[in-house]
Amino acid sequence: MPIITTTEELAAFCARAAEQPFVTVDTEFLRERTYWAQLCLIQIAVPEGAGEPEAVAVDPLAEGLDLTPFWELLADERVVKVLHAGRQDLEIFWVQGKVVPRPLFDTQIAAMVCGYGEQVGYDTLVRKITGRSIDKSSRFTDWSRRPLTEEQIAYALADVTHLRDVYLALSRQLAESGRAAWVEEELAQLADPRSYVVDPEEAWTRIRTRSQSGEFLAVVRELARFREEYARRRDIPRNRVFKDDALLEIASSRPRNARELSRSRLLLRDARKGEIAEGILAAVAAGLACPPDKRPRVESAPQRGPKQEALADLLRVLLKTKAAEAGVAPRLIASAADLDAMAAGA
Template structure:
């Protein structure tokens, strides 16, 4: 494990190289919030050819001051290199109050370099550098102390070659003229969060839009109570009260624990331990304003759209193969459904990513042309889908 003096020295080196490789280990099982258990960082060695300088930061050690690393993360001149780093960034934003300004995610970049979407770090390392990563300690108790030597070796391995991987990927992307595309795709990473939004949680309850306004108020009150309880007890929300049970309780709005026990989905143990609190949450909703159903206007569907969406997907996949891009970077089925519906009804182009920025140039305009009858698809003698006029 590192020391404050060593961290300051590593931070100084990172400022010289304008790059910091970063990874974390965390535990989410059985908790309300994911717990940060370890932070790994690496910078290029001062001597060319030498292994990267890696350090392990113990967030449980109150004597360790992470400020030098936080300042690096906040510095727009220092590139923070991660792999599939959404959770890593979210944790450091919440716990260390870091505000990243310059992230480069090697998983995202790999998809622009012709590799499969969401490629794992082990596979990426093997493919780019021919390095075999030891994953023997990947599923261990990272919250236990002291960490074993195997855990520490594994943790260092996750950042040891990360800057080198990023350098190789950048070279490939520069050759293809796609480095700016990859950087653009990494921008949302800076706002990653694992904070739970009550409104979002409420909106995802099963069949919540079938409830009456007063029932929805009860459901909202129950969601708020559940979040507070889970946070206080550090337990997963579903262990406090399941989503389906919240909806059922909100429907029936029991006023006694006996009525609560009769409801489907409310187990005896939950009723016994939390019955009075659940009843109180339901009662509290009586003093709240009813929550009206928010129904987004749904586009009118047409039975013919299904075939058009399949055709559109074929074009997008053909473009992805031709351009050596992961298909998932270009479109989702929802994107294609929106485009097909807009063309069919003569509406304005929908605000979907397939029709924005570089994606429009790669596939969006071709997709619109296909749906207007200005393009065709055929199969060549090698069973490839070819886009033609």
């Protein structure tokens, strides 16, 4: 199985790939114990008939390997980069290589427009389009361990070799249906680097809460900011600092000292002392001290009575029917929030 471990091999393959109309790309990574994803393998395939090898696995953990040729290939606007459900891959490319592939084609997004459903999985899409089944035996591999077996590499390469056929089939369907432009807005959002690094000041917006209290939300914002910065600095998952439910509990109880903080039922024992505890108390104090005009604001959800509830249900049925008739995923026509707003305005 072809696996690239040197910069020279990578540069040679990427130079050949740069002469092709498209390449398919995937990655294997670990993220269970870190804030930043640990890139463990990169898979690249060129079109069939473009010379051997057609598909390679690049070992980013190989000593001395410089990924610059790969980053340059991703940035080459002559070559379409094809991924499936590529958001996490793109985050890795941006964080490590400071590049987002352009032009970009995501087969999961294209599949929504072509009638394969919303967020269709790669295995399902391959089976529906090519009739082939993918061996899943290496799905839960620890990709950081070396050496990789031939079975592991074969599994990894299947993620890009079958993707070629999926891309070509979806491209034809988009062209024949006249819907190629429908995916452009979704792909433009996917290619926006701003979506791949969380601004600590905006981390609170990812936390679900029903409270509309400005003071409460100000404390939530400060706690989320501290957690994001601490997790990033220590390269540990956010939930290893404290989970969302603990954050919301603290924002409600608003402890002012270590004794009050120790009463938290949801906070991990290690977070009740030391740097994390100090950061929590400082965040609570900062949130409480925030002037009213600087507090976060959350727009209230539209109020709905029985009439609006019934109308919202009817709109959902209508949306599902029309989406099925058009052969597209419902969210490409309207979101749940759109339907609720329409019903509330009736």
